[in-house]
């Protein structure tokens with residue numbers, strides 16, 4: 007039995023009916039990782055022994071029949087920016103190549119408590135900075151639909167791993183589209199929850215006011231199941247929301263979905279690829295079919311969103327990454343002649359180009375001379391963007407956007423041109439700047455056969471509504487699967 | 500002096516909360532290096548700070564005690580700089596929205612009251628400690644102090660002499676101790692002061708100021724200010740200009756050295772702390788904190804002088820510690836003669852405290868029983884020597900002053916017959932002395948008086964004994 011085509015729900019049913027054991031599922035996944043990871047490069051670290059012992063523990067719980075969680079015994083992968091106790095957490099950086107956290111992120115703790123099995127840690131752009139998962143000291147992640155193309159980023163590893171069936175589901179993190187864009191590129195479901203819905207404890211910071219952990223799954227139901235397990239207040243994260251829990255996985259399938267859908271004029275401009283535009287419009291018509299109404303909305307602040315996002319995220323990164331100085335953590339250059347040189351050499355050699363670029367940019371933006379002109383101005387734009395959204399939500403329940411102006415681009419296509427890479431985040435950064443939930447669901451293929459995702463942005467804590475809308479689209483589009491290299495082998499099916 | 504001195508102080512005080520500012524680690528001095536640490540105070544990747552509300556409460560209490568406005572809304576900021584004792588490479592502090600603003604502290608300069616403005620009091624975390632020379636070619640870091648809550652009290656440049664600077668710091672120290680906010684142990688570094696100082700000719704605008712950092716004794720502040728005022732005046736007098744710079748005061752050598760100039764001043768790149776939510780202080784909580792503030796030292800000094808007739812010097816000494824001042828007030832109320840009580844505190848009790856600084860905390864002596872001893876003394880029920888003896892017993896084992904008096908037979912003898920009998924016996928046993936006195940030898944009287952008092956074990960009223968003795972000798 008392979009897990010490559012099983013959703014969490016399907017795996018969970020087989021596990022409960024004792025048709026398969028967690029050990030079998032886990033062994034099969036590890037075996038598949040062994041064969042496939044060389045091609046996709048989604049995993050940085052695989053923890054065979056730990057996974058098998060967790061699988062055995064899950065089998066015991068399942069045998070006890072104590073109404074275990076639907077996640078019990080189901081194998082997962084975790085983005086390498088999320089701390090796992092005893093398993094190294096590198097952020098795909100030389101800086102943290104040897105870092106083994108003595109604690110689990112709260113979200114990981116919740117999943118392990120549900121009985122999920124940790125297969126290993128997933129590749130990404132260094133410290134989450136990138137949109138292609140090419141900025142990793144462990145090499146680029148390849149898109150399972152076309153290994154000559156990127157998987158998106160920064161959560162490229164999680165998206166590629168789920169799309170190619172290396173794990174049943176994964177956790178990613180999203181600062182400016184880092185879950186949604188790779189989900190779209192790889193044809194899977196990705197959710198960036200409301201800022202504060204999921205504890206950030208144990209998520210290695212990039213830009214704390216924008217960062218959020220979220221699920222990457224095969225379908226919308228799985229997304230809701232993972233959210234059920236990880237959402238909720240955490241006393242260890244003061245910015246986590248203290249509100250009553252919701253049951254996200256119940257009642258996803260509605261016959262009628264009478265919601266008001268807003269299409270921002272600025273999101274469908276000339277930069278948007280035609281195939282993507284058509285697929286998104288088609289998905290919108292599916293929502294109309296389900297009973298929703300559609301209208302146009304304008305976000306005049308959109309043109310400033312990218313600069314505001316890069317100023318704020320880089321400013322926060324410049325302080326959040328200060329701790330990697332070779333003293334307490336991370337890479338230390340030996341042989342420095344004094345403290346100043348120790349800092350300089352450790353940081354110059356420990357960080358990659360893109361991370362250094364943003365640290366310098368952010369340092370500049372916060373400097374006494376430029377803070378008003380750069381950082382404080384960006385904060386004002388951030389408030390304008392939040393206001394644009396909240397005004398739109400007076401007339402609409404959901405805002406629709408593409409997840410990216412195009413489908414997965416070729417390896418190396420944008421690494422030489424950071425500005426071009428940054429501009430692609432245009433539809434994504436708004437949700438982070440305004441702290442809103444945003445769900446990406448596959449909605450079709452382009453003329454090359456590459457997946458396209460539609461993005462649904464909602465009011466704070468409206469995840470359930472987004473999941474229902476996503477479900478309505480998914481029901482009509484169907485699940486997209488990449489062509490698999492191992493498809494013809496004996497292992498298939 | 501031809502120059503006027505303008506001084507402002509920045510005072511850092513560690514708050515004596517049970518745990519650190521953002522984690523559950525104990526806030527303690529003197530533990531083994533790096534034993535009071537956790538992922539949060541070590542700033543490990545992914546760990547997040549959680550505000551210790553006790554630290555906020557302590558800071559508000561200090562602010563209220565210094566007559567500040569308390570911001571109902573304030574926030575924490577990151578102050579960024581690289582140093583090995585700062586594992587996150589930023590200190591969580593407050594930049595543009597401090598917790599407390601616009602207060603003042605009144606100081607008493609030899610009977611002249613002066614008001615020193617408080618610009619702001621903000622909350623921040625302490626850094627670790629570098630241990631130099633412990634190993635070859637390097638230093639070690641102890642992170643136990645990392646994340647200990649601090650307040651920084653910034654005065655306005657209202658201080659006009661080095662002596663006033665010391666008195667101001669002393670007054671602030673007393674306020675922090677009275678309110679229980681800090682234990683202000685300067686030798687342990689839990690209270691430190693930076694001195695900002697400039698000089699000018701009277702009537703001229705403010706001169707260029709220098710800053711001297713981390714001075715950790717009251718007198719060192721005065722000495723540093725004196726030396727710096729002298730230095731700046733000399734620079735100007737010789738036609739030079741004072742440079743705006745940070746200087747290090749070396750109290751052993753009694754001089755300061757340049758540390759860094761204004762041009763080299765660090766850019767801390769302040770940024771709102773995204774890991775914490777803003778601090779909101781509700782009116783109800785504020786009032787609750789206000790009610791927890793006791794009457795402060797200077798207010799008591801004034802009251803003791805005006806209402807109780809205590810000398811200013813004594814009033815300051817008694818109010819130096821809240822414990823002692825409370826003891827005095829309880830004793831004075833129980834006895835009804837505050838001056839008697841203050842005299843005894845100034846002599847007897849302060850001597851005991853000087854011999855052992857923890858004397859009060861460890862002894863069985865308290866305001867109640869001290870007051871009752873003083874009452875017995877005031878009514879002439881016991882002699883001063885007995886009072887001393889009872890205080891010794893109370894200090895050692897506690898107890899009831901009246902019971903001790905009875906048990907030890909210390910009550911002053913007032914029985915005329917008993918005294919008369921003792922006097923007669925003394926005269927009978929010392930006929931020569933009696934004859935000498937009667938023959939005009941005055942000196943013999945004191946000999947007989949001493950014998951009589953001894954016979955009465957010193958517990959009779961000497962006036963009464965004297966009267967009876969004289970009468971008998973003249974018969």
Ligand SMILES: [Zn+2]
Pocket residue numbers: 519522523524535536537538539540541646
């Ligand atoms: Zn700690």
